[in-house]
Amino acid sequence: MDVDAYTARHGPEWQRLQRLVARASRLSGPEADELVTLYQRTATHLSTIRSSSPDPALVQRLSQLVAEARSAIAGVHTPAWKVAVRFLVAGFPAALYAGRRWWLCVSAVSVVLSLVVGAWVAGSPDVQSAIASPAEIRRLVDVEFEQYYSSAPAGSFAAQVWTNNAWIAAICLVSGILIVPVVSVLWQNVLNIGVTGGIMAGAGRLDLFFGLITPHGLLELTAVFVAAGAGLRLGWTLVDPGPLPRATAVAAAGRATVGMALGVALLLAVSGVIEAFVTPSGLPTWARIGIGVLAELAFVAYVWVLGRRAARAGETGDVDEAGDLLPTAG
Template sequence: MDLDVFVTAHRAEWERLDLLLRRGRRLTGAEADELVALYQRAATHLSLIQSSAPDPMLTARLTQLVARARATVTGVRRASWRDAVHFLTEGFPAAVYRARHWWVPTALVSVLLTVVMGWWIAHHPDVQAAIGAPSELRQMTRPGGEYETYYSSHPEASFAAQVWTNNAEAAGLCLVLGAFLCLPVVWILFTNVLNLAVGAGLMTSAGRLDTFLALVLPHGLLELTAVFVAAGTGLRLGWTVVDPGPLPRRTALAQQGRAALGMAVGLALVLFVSGSIEGFVTPSGLPTWARVSIGVLVELAFLTYVYVLGGRAARAGETGDVEMTGRSAELPVAA
């Protein structure tokens, strides 16, 4: 394509579009229709220039012009409480549901690795010796030791806030770093699995696995599920880099990235719940059966939320992506 000829042929249209945009709300009906037509043509022109004869200055000018026109045509959309309700009842659970083929296997493999590594640590004194000196391990695993006092060593509210922050950071890193070909997500997930396996293995070797489970299960079921969802979503995002499917790679990444951003907000709320349980329920004086029952009920409630509300929304076409008016324009690309 001869760029000079193309610019000469369409400059008048771009200048006319710019003039109509400057007039704002003072357009007549015919001028408004003309603005829409010129906006659509300018978007096509921008796509052609980007794919056939990219020119930085012209591309920047047309990008700005198309963005202004799109804002005028579609209007500025403000978030409302209805958006929050839609997100909580449809968008977020649907996104988690649609990602189940990634995070469910992630959860199963992680739990299996935790069990195997925990058993290995529990039955191999040489491995335990590599973790710490015998006196240190006894201090951690004895009744009233560090594993038990950890949950009551700080005021409930500050401890819950600290736990929530740490877990939200781990989940956020899984979502953000997923685009780097999955490798950082695998490392974060392995680190969490290793920490859990060490605790389970050491407490098992001391004959106190029941105590360990009583301390972990109330908050850990929901907390680990949230981490698995984040890791699975990050892995899916990373795989999109390798195999974007039928969509152009940039479009597929943008779609998965927007869904992951919404997932981060939803998982922050989920981790707030698990952090509150860890801060207030786990160290409480409630009987073990009551604390574990709370954790199981909350986990079942979350899974029901995902598979019932999320499944229904996903079957109705909800993807967890933002609304069309909140997205940047997706222009056609050259075949």
Template sequence: MDVDAFAAAHGAEWQRLRTLLRRRRSKLTPAEVDELVVLYRRAATHLSIVQSRSPDPELTAALTRLVLAARAAVTPSTGFRWAGVGRFFTTAFPLEVYRAGRWCAGTGGAFVALSVLLIAIVAGNPEIPLRVMSPDEITSLVEHDFEAYYSGAAAQNFGFAVWTNNAWISAICLASGVIVLPAVYVLWQNALNLGLVGGVMVGNGRTDLFLSLLLVHGLLELTCVFVAAGVGLRIGWSWLAPGPLRTRGQAVAAAGRSGLVVALGLVPVLLVSGVIEAFVTPAPLPAVVKLVVGTLAWLGFLAYVVVCGGIAHRAGQTADVDAADREAVAPTA
């Protein structure tokens, strides 16, 4: 395609579109608004033609800026609305977690099974931890360090550190799921660390301390990690098996938008988990009381997802962006 001839043929339309964009929308007549929409669609088609047939960088950049400006004028932002926040937490977030339930449950089941197996192996073979830890380090871990970890810093500082660390791990699992292996590696590393520490504690007769401290916050914390990893792996699967009616790009885009909803929704849930780990886990309360608090928080999250997400799913609702904000397909021939 002759780029110069193409630009000369359509340059007047592009200039007219720029002229309309420089004016306030409220100052445009109804006929000019219709003209703006038509010129925007033509410019978008022109951009697609240039990109597919002759990707000239200068013309592509100029048309991209023009199309983005026209899109902003044609579909202006509706602004911030509290109703949108409410819908996010009552519908969008629980719906996406609910729909990814099999992926999350599968990820969690595999992680727990692997961790239990590693704990059993390490506990039954005392020479294994000696390959990575000295006898003094093992004694210190069993008698002091494991329990002291939760109270070694000010609760608010420790809680913030835990929150950001868990959010980072969840983000890695979710984002790297698109290429599958990195997410699996992160889960493996966490299962390996849990198996080693748990095996040392169990092997030295401190099973009660290990479980009483871990389960208080770990039920909710690990569930968040399983959700992030499950959704991330679902994104990866979307380009491996997009289905018969979608291209790989469309499948990944839809799964990626779903992943973004889950990523945002997990932030406050991980905050709750961090608060429990910082203030409840090390608290001088009976172990049963602390376990009840952790279990209630965990069951509350599961009930929230099952009830709210199930209602939204059965009602046929969606957490995706409006159709106008999704990718558009236009003929270029």
């Protein structure tokens, strides 16, 4: 980004904001509204400069201006529902879009490894016998795999599934700075899917496997991959912080990861509802799979439409910047 051109374009707005801040106690109603609007725009400009072309002098200047403007508007806050809406339509999708290379790579590698493990298990009776006895395999194929999804009342089952998956995602996000725990979680996930799928395929019940796992699994696995990608991105930032000082880069990545945790929890809640109410339902297989595919396509559109738009507007998903955009004059 050309910092000089950006400054020339938005400098008048910054100067106007500075003048309004200087006489904040004597502003008219329209001027107070203008103060809030310019404050929000300047906070976005600051975010854009930080993420695209960090200029220490300009960042310092705008940070001070934003802080002064925030103090001038202190005591007036955006309602909580507006904060939540802004997070859903800007912060979270922007963070997803910014980290897309990480979670897409995690997704691709995990899927390929799961297929390799599944093919290995399906094609080797010796491997299957080492995993479980013939009676246990038959019980899994004929009863347990399908019965699992209706083993508890739908509401309780949804809560149980959400709690379990949220715990897995939390491990990926919290321990991402260490990298190794995330890789371990992903490998366990690969083994669980590959081994179960391989056993079902070896018994000729791959149709049942995909018929039951696809409706909720698409979005559920995507959420886990997003969490793992965010965790690995955080860990790699410690190794290679880029143009920013290591502490600054890691702190920004960590704050973005906190925002990702909230969004991932929502994704897992949706997949948990699908797993509890759609997967074990009496709907035809094509209908259940269709619901899962639609949920996944909605997520993809969410990232590539809202996420790309928010990222281009300067959003990064950094929760520390959210406060710079929350105050209003109402």
